[in-house]
Amino acid sequence: MNSVSELFSGADMTLAAVLSHLVFVLGIFILSAMLTWAMIRFNISDVPNDRSSHVRPTPKSGGVAIAAAFFAGLAGLYMLSGTARLPGAQFVMFLATSGIMFAAALIDDLVGLRALVKFSMQFICALLFSLFVAHIDALAFPMIGNVAFGVFGHVITVLWIIFFMNAFNFMDGINGLAGGGALIASVFLAGIAFFSGAHFVYLTALCLFGAVLGFFVFNFPNGRIFMGDTGSQITGFVMSGLAVIAARADIGQVSIMVVPALFACFLFDVLVTLCYRFARGQNLGQAHREHLYQISNRLGFSHKRVSLIYFGLFIMNGIFGALIQNAEPAARLPLLLGGILLHAPLAIMVYGAGLRSGVADLTGPVKIKAQIKTRT
Secondary structure, eight states: OOSHHHHTSSSSOOHHHHHHHHHHHHHHHHHHHHHHHHHHHHOOEEOOOTTOSOSSOEEOOHHHHHHHHHHHHHHHHHHHOTTSSOOHHHHHHHHHHHHHHHHHHHHHHHHOOOHHHHHHHHHHHHHHHHHHTOOOOEEEETTTEEEEOTTHHHHHHHHHHHHHHHHHHHTOOSTTHHHHHHHHHHHHHHHHHHHHTOHHHHHHHHHHHHHHHHHHHHHTTTOSOOOHHHHHHHHHHHHHHHHHHHHHTSSSOOOTTHHHHHTHHHHHHHHHHHHHHHHTTOOTTSOOSOSHHHHHHHTTOOHHHHHHHHHHHHHHHHHHHHHHHTSOHHHHHHHHHHHHHTTHHHHHHHHHHHHHHTSOOSSSSOOOOSOOOOOO
16 A cells, blocks of 8 residues: 555555554544643533532533544545545535534534424434435344335434434433443444444544544543533434444445444433333423433442443443344344343342432432432
8 A cells, every 4th residue: 555545445454554544543532632622611611400410510512522523534534535435425415414413413502402493403414314325224124034114214214313312412411421432332333344344434433433532531530521412412423324324335234233232221221211201100301310320320329430330331232232243134133122121130220229219219200319429
């Protein structure tokens, strides 16, 4: 390989190419860290309320640094990557929909948007992505085989992206949890994509890793800055989009089940919390502090300890995602569902401790008895 473009082409992943990719990620990390440092001083504050897990106003503009560094990485990827990128129109629409989502989330962080407006922007971006970038057109089911969805595949894609974006946002509530989870998932996705020949997903996951890492070093463990909706929305959109691109639009193919498997602990937390609130007759769309990680925090576990527990789960999920990628197509969906349900002991332990202490209640509003811990 004689040129920088060849090192990023993905045609021949030599040691020199991989080293060049790591240098590229280092550059994105440095840019993200510098921007995060600037955002701390710019200070768009998140003022605590009764649903917050912090007790003092804290900058929430870390997502600006994540998005800016990620977009810079994508621009570099487009100029240098050669064959390891989406076709021009698809790449532009992926960049455009991500940019629109970033702009809407930034406005929300700055001035606040009504829930209907936020949902409408999510819907528009997800629909544009499905129509012009990639969509889920078929899935393999046990004993049935491959089922084509036709036009309904666009509906499934839109629902998947909106659900994942909001699930990721729900889990961004304590220092390091969302950022650390995204870092671990990005590493595993990059590795799985690398060995599957999905060069665009591999390089884009590395871009996301570098962008989130520059923020993470300021967010964990002491929470000097939060990613805000800007960070959680752009990270959630990119990750959910990469799941579809990996399965339908890249040169190599990564199962659509891999990204959900990588985030199985987040998806389980969100789903079990929705069931918990539904059983109590509560408004599922209302903000709350009843996720498993939030109950754990109110039980006296520090942000650092809760996040480290989830990091361990993410590593387990990453190994599980690799196993799913290597499984037969028809076995992947049952494996994913089984992997999500494997987190049930966590719910049993947390709810059990919460019920015994009065922090959780199956019949009425949550009783907050434990002191919130925002420091490690």
